[in-house]
Amino acid sequence: MAININLNDQQLLDSVAAKVEQAKALLRKIAGEYSPAVFANSLGAEDMVLTDLILGEKLDIEIFSLDTGRLPLETYDLIARVKEHYGLALKLFYPRHDLIEIYTRQNGINAFYESVELRKGCCHARKVEPLQRALAGNKAWITGMRAQQSATRDGLPIQTFDDGNGLEKFNPLADWSEKEVWAYIRLNEVPYNALHDKFYPSIGCAPCTRAITPGEDIRSGRWWWENPDSKECGLHVGKA
Secondary structure, three states, X not given: OOOOOOOOOHHHHHHHHHHHHHHHHHHHHHHHHOOOEEEEOOOOHHHHHHHHHHHHOOOOOEEEEEOOOOXXXXXXXXXXXXXXXXXXXXXXXXXXXXXXXXXXXXXXXOHHHOOHHHHHHHHHHHHHHHHHXXXXXXXXXXXXXXXXXXXXXXXXXXXXXXXXXXXXXXXXXXXXXXXXXXXXXXXXXXXXXXXXXXXXXXXOOHHHEOOOOOOOOOOOOEXXXXXXXXXXXXXXXXXX
């Protein structure tokens, strides 16, 4: 969620400045040594930070998003704001209609609530398969993941090899805190998803995302009916 930030906190400002320089250096390295590279923008706060950095540095890194067909209205509004603010029309990848038809005919329109297996099946059709097409032919991809976001992301590396997709994977904000993310957004007037102001710290598909209450884990609003250890959609799970 959008959190209150004290922009007079010099320690926070110094930390953000240092991490911004580190992130810029990494992004320049990716653009120079791992071309063609792409950034998967899921339109969360972290992703908007990276969008701002990539475009600000005028780096040759393509930015794309996955339109699952079930995104919240506020996310579509942000896609439009990205074009208005940056002049960037995000490259959108969509699910294959045949896979969605098969899934819903066999299981039902909201079958993802019934089991982890069915939920992951929906995620595969709406996210994983489109991501595979988006990554095809590239040498590296970039995400906005942070280690502090959930139990499944503890110890998240800055760089790793994605065995499942066969290319390098970079997480430039892996060691950023939530405060640092929002300090950057406030300092640079970066557009962000309006749902963050309604206690949605992590935003995915509308049926699978809810607001959280103060004190809850920031990923607790995603697939809230599941055990925290299963809360990944398959985009960031390596090959077994």
